Amino acid sequence: MNNHYEESKGLHVNYSLICDRIEKNSKVLDLGCGNGYLLKLLKDTKNIKGNGIEISQDKVIECLEKGLSVIQGNIDEGLKQFVDKSYDYVILNQTLQSTYNPDYVLEEMIRVGKKCIVSFPNFAYWRVRFYYFLKGNMPKSRVLPFEWYNTPNIHLLTIKDFFEFTKKRNINILEGIYTTRANVRKGIRYSRFSNFFAEEAIFFISGD
Secondary structure, eight states: OOHHHHHHHTTOTTHHHHHHTSOTTOEEEEETOTTSHHHHHHHHHHOOEEEEEESOHHHHHHHHHTTOOEEEOOGGGOOTTSOTTOEEEEEEESOGGGOSOHHHHHHHHHHHEEEEEEEEEOTTOHHHHHHHHHHOSOOOOSSOOOOTTTOOOOSOOOHHHHHHHHHHTTOEEEEEEEEOSSOEEEESSOOHHHHHHOSEEEEEEEOO
């Protein structure tokens, strides 16, 4: 495995969980693709035809240097350049909480993708709750390493919030994966246990 995969492993342990569920030779759109680690991994291991959108010019350049097809753009403005169901998978990995219009972004994802993958840090995780209670500060952790004044996370949500949102919008949850540093749990129904003990969540969804 290339060095950049190893470097990213500690930051995004969900990469393998996402890759395992994407079929070979699929057409994939990665929103907020960052340095292109996940897109490159999918290209090398699943032979996908992949595209990405990233707002940072520097990160777009890094993606292009990896040989990836990535354009600079703001996903909060929608995906008007893509027709309905033009991708097998649309991915939003650890980016939902940093969008200004998360409801619109999800709506556009479901329009463009046959299946969509959304992951985010769970702000109902027990360590986050106790951090507030015991320290009285905004929490910091492996997946939340930022200070309150420089965090990109502007729409904080929990697993319960996401279930309630999908129910209101008639979005189908095909699979839910809940991770901690040591465990991975699965389920398609809301669970208080997962909402309390999961550090991150990955949802596979569709609009059909």
